[in-house]
Each structure stands twice: as C-alpha cells, then as structure tokens.
Amino acid sequence: MFERILRLVDEVPEFDRFLGVDDLLAGIGAVAERHGDCAALRRIGTSRLGEPLWSLTVAGGPKQAVVFAAVHPNEPVGGLTALHLARTLAADAALREELGYTWHIIPCVDPDGTRLNEGWFEPPLTMRKYGRNFYRPAGKEQVEWSFPLAYKGVFFDAVIPETVALMRVFDETRPDFMCSLHNAEYGGVYYYVDSTTPELSRRLAAIPEHLGLPLHTGENEAPYMEELSPGVYRGLNARQSIDYLESIGVDHTDRDAGDSSGSYVERYGTRYLVSEVPYWANDDANDTTPLEISYAVLLRERAKDLLEADRVLSGLLASVESDLAARSPYLRALRAFLPGLAKQAEIASAAADVPGGDRPAVVSERFHSAEVLQSVRMRYGGMLLSTLDGELAIGNGTPAIRSAHARLTEVFERWADIAEAEVPATTIPIRKLVATQFGAILGSVSLPAEG
Missing domain, CATH: 3.40.630.10 (Zn peptidases)
Known part of the structure; x- marks a missing residue:
C-alpha cells in the first residue's frame, strides 16, 4: 500500500x-x-x-x-x-x-x-x-x-x-x-x-x-x-x-x-x-556542527534581541495608542503578541540557567535564534504597519500616526534587508x-x- x-x-x-x-x-x-x-x-x-x-x-x-x-x-x-x-x-x-x-x-x-x-x-x-x-x-x-x-x-x-x-x-x-x-x-x-x-x-x-x-x-x-x-x-x-x-x-x-x-x-x-x-x-536549519559559544550565551543574546524588538515596536504602538480609531484585528493581535516578546525573552533567559546550558551551541540553534528574531520583526512590524495603514485609509492621519508610519516604514525595510541577508533561504x-x-x-x- x-x-x-x-x-x-x-x-x-x-x-x-x-x-x-x-x-x-x-x-x-x-x-x-x-x-x-x-x-x-x-x-x-x-x-x-x-x-x-x-x-x-x-x-x-x-x-x-x-x-x-x-x-x-x-x-x-x-x-x-x-x-x-x-x-x-x-x-x-x-x-x-x-x-x-x-x-x-x-x-x-x-x-x-x-x-x-x-x-x-x-x-x-x-x-x-x-x-x-x-x-x-x-x-x-x-x-x-x-x-x-x-x-x-x-x-x-x-x-x-x-x-x-x-x-x-x-x-x-x-x-x-x-x-x-x-x-x-x-x-x-x-x-x-x-x-x-x-x-x-x-x-x-x-x-x-x-x-x-x-x-x-x-x-x-x-x-x-x-x-x-x-x-x-x-x-x-x-x-x-x-x-x-x-x-x-x-x-x-x-x-x-x-x-x-x-x-x-x-x-x-x-x-x-x-x-x-x-x-x-x-541548510543551517539542520546543521549540528558545534560553535565556539555556549547555548546559554546564545539564549541570552536571543533574549536581548527580543527585548530590543519589543522596545521598538511597543514604543511605536504606544506613541499612537490614544489616536487610534479603528477596531482592527491587527491591533488586537499586536496587543496580545507584543507583551509576549518580553515573556519569550524571560523564557530564553530562564532556559539559559538550566543545568547543561554551558554546552557548545550548534549551527542549527544559532540559525533558530536568527530566524525567530527576523520572524518576529517581520510579522509584528508588518501587522503594525497594516494597523497604521488602516488609520490613514480612513482619514485618521494625525501627526503621531503619520510620524509612526514613516518611522516604522524605515525600520521595517531595514529589518527586511537584514532578514533576507542573515537568513537567506530557498523557496x-x-x-x-x-x-x-x-x-x-x-x-x-x-x-x-x-x-
């Protein structure tokens, strides 16, 4: 059969x-x-x-x-x-x-x-x-x-x-x-x-x-x-x-x-x-070649990068919160996911302290850390841009919303360049x-x- x-x-x-x-x-x-x-x-x-x-x-x-x-x-x-x-x-x-x-x-x-x-x-x-x-x-x-x-x-x-x-x-x-x-x-x-x-x-x-x-x-x-x-x-x-x-x-x-x-x-x-x-x-996604850094160090770097993404995205969202008018599914998602970045960072930091974390990291784990960061920035950055696009589309172009949209567009494009350079992939x-x-x-x- x-x-x-x-x-x-x-x-x-x-x-x-x-x-x-x-x-x-x-x-x-x-x-x-x-x-x-x-x-x-x-x-x-x-x-x-x-x-x-x-x-x-x-x-x-x-x-x-x-x-x-x-x-x-x-x-x-x-x-x-x-x-x-x-x-x-x-x-x-x-x-x-x-x-x-x-x-x-x-x-x-x-x-x-x-x-x-x-x-x-x-x-x-x-x-x-x-x-x-x-x-x-x-x-x-x-x-x-x-x-x-x-x-x-x-x-x-x-x-x-x-x-x-x-x-x-x-x-x-x-x-x-x-x-x-x-x-x-x-x-x-x-x-x-x-x-x-x-x-x-x-x-x-x-x-x-x-x-x-x-x-x-x-x-x-x-x-x-x-x-x-x-x-x-x-x-x-x-x-x-x-x-x-x-x-x-x-x-x-x-x-x-x-x-x-x-x-x-x-x-x-x-x-x-x-x-x-x-x-x-x-190919890096399944490469078990050991690296010269420990898994614990890799996890702590992951936590640091996630907190920085949270700082940028949550800061931009906070700058427009009082001006938002639309009941957007993107906005509901962001309000749920962005606080989770700090939680992910906390989990990574806690996992770094688990016994055995001082072993060498491997290539696939480094790739996973990079992929998680790029995915978070592309996903949540994109949804925040869609949120702001929606506000502008209904004519709610307050100074704060226009400023956040311009700033995030610049940040998103830079993040996209990094994602496509640091995590190259074949479709x-x-x-x-x-x-x-x-x-x-x-x-x-x-x-x-x-x-």
Whole structure:
C-alpha cells in the first residue's frame, strides 16, 4: 500500500500560488458537484464576520476522518492539501474502499483571517512580502488554540465560533483519525502525533525524503517537545506548556488562550496527525556542527534581541495608542503578541540557567535564534504597519500616526534587508509541501490502529 501512496504523492500537480478563500471554496464546491454520488457539501458554522464555514463529506467506509486547514490563517499550504485530498478521494472509489473511512474535509476553517493574508499568496514569496501582508490572530482568536482549558489555575472558555464548528464536527463524528494542517517558515518537515509505531515513523520520514525535503532536526519549535522518532513529536497541548513554564520558574497564569484540537479529541481516543511543512529551506536549519559559544550565551543574546524588538515596536504602538480609531484585528493581535516578546525573552533567559546550558551551541540553534528574531520583526512590524495603514485609509492621519508610519516604514525595510541577508533561504516548491501533507495523511490512515 505504501508504494501506491508514493505513486499518488508523485501525481500531485504543480501549484504556482496559494489559493485564497474564494478559490478554495469554489474548488471544494466543484468536487461536490462533480461527484454527487459520494461527496456532499454541508455548512458546519459561521465565522466571526458572518461567513459560512463549509465541510465536504466524502463517503467511503465506517471509520471517520476529519481533516481541516487554516487553523492558523497565515498557513495556506493546508488549503491546497485539503482540496487535493478531496479531489483524489472523490475520484477513486477503490482507494476510498481500501482505506475504509468517511472523510470530512474542511479547506478553510478561518476565512476571515485567511483573507487578510492573501496579499502574499501570489509569487514570488519573500520574507519582505510575507511580513508586509501578514496576519495572525491573537492566541485566544486562533482556531487551533481556543479549545476549552482548565488546568493549574488557567481557565479558558471563550471559544470562538470557528472552534465551536470544529468541536461540533468532532462531537458528531467521534473521529477515528484527525489531521490539522500547518506550515512553518524555515527548516525541515516535522509532525505531531498522539503516538507512533516504527512503521508510521518510517513512513512519515520516507515521504519528505522521497520528495527531496529534509526532516526537521534542528532546535525544536518549543523546548518541551517530546521527540518520538526523528522529525516526529508527541502532539502539543496547553498542559505541556504550563508544566514547562512552571518547571523553569516562569509564571504561567497569564496565559490568554485555550487548548489544542489534539487535546480536545483525546476524549474519543482519536489518532491524530499535525503536519508542519516549511516555506523556505536553509541548510543551517539542520546543521549540528558545534560553535565556539555556549547555548546559554546564545539564549541570552536571543533574549536581548527580543527585548530590543519589543522596545521598538511597543514604543511605536504606544506613541499612537490614544489616536487610534479603528477596531482592527491587527491591533488586537499586536496587543496580545507584543507583551509576549518580553515573556519569550524571560523564557530564553530562564532556559539559559538550566543545568547543561554551558554546552557548545550548534549551527542549527544559532540559525533558530536568527530566524525567530527576523520572524518576529517581520510579522509584528508588518501587522503594525497594516494597523497604521488602516488609520490613514480612513482619514485618521494625525501627526503621531503619520510620524509612526514613516518611522516604522524605515525600520521595517531595514529589518527586511537584514532578514533576507542573515537568513537567506530557498523557496520550496508548493507541490512538494502539498505532496508531503497529502502523503502523510494517506500513510497514516492506511495503517491499522496501534493495539
């Protein structure tokens, strides 16, 4: 079966751009119209701005699978993956029968946020263009991180409508398998799973290798990630983050977000997969060559750089706060994220003091520090520029807003020059990213459940 999956991976077509909301919905609607014998479109909810949320059901067997994209709206690879998966399953009755699943495929669970990113979906994809047209909602407004949570003094029940829609699908289907589609910025391919087997780990590693993509072997996205096999990690949830912060003496009670989709479906014994694929490749991301500085020194430098970015961005935002008139999602995101820069710096400083921090740092860790800094400056600098653009667009060009806009434009362009010089990268063909996620889904569901 796996050899057949690799052949299907090779058949994934080329894509010249990421698809916006309208194109995704038109594509999934066309699948339902063309394959009415096995596929049906149904509305599962409503976005915060009033847009219908749609799921395509493809009948194929007694087991239930839920696959969804755009839980983070700045991660559009999954929309293409969901659409390709829907087209493949609807057109191949033998494959559906062999897999034995009925599929519930949601190509865009956050259309409001996705529309705010569409400015960078057309090629070429550069960090400058990405940052200047970037949007990511505050944690409590992210679909992936707004599931209910009650743990060690942290309580969250402000579940957003898009998450309610997913919860409803989970509760109705009690899925045997769930896949949340994500993508990163730099590095290699990696996955989160509830558990793994030697064969599943082999398949998940073999798919990117087949496509010429590396597994992620550099510094982890989060310091508490548990590696189950190379590139395969135990699924993240809020409890892990809270426990880690507690272990290094950093306050966790200010968390203003909920839990993950993977945590929610634990109640159903669901097998789940989160696939992370990067936009850009850089050899340093997986280079374990030792450096002449210690890891602790690298972490303290990271903390210093993050605090400096916070000083610039928070200072500019503070200079215009009293003049702002628009109720902007960019502004809500900035008010949530900018205080988090100091928190990230605190975490890095605390981690530097953990025993063993005096070991030599490696190239991939230095790359991760540079990538984190450039990503923060491009993302938050871009969202602050979009905030100020909005004020100017409605005629609110006060002296403070015009001055901050001019100053930040200058700073952003300088930061973009640095990002593209210090973190050079090769853009990975979209087809390979889609094929990796598509293959990982089929490679996972075609294996029997453990035990």
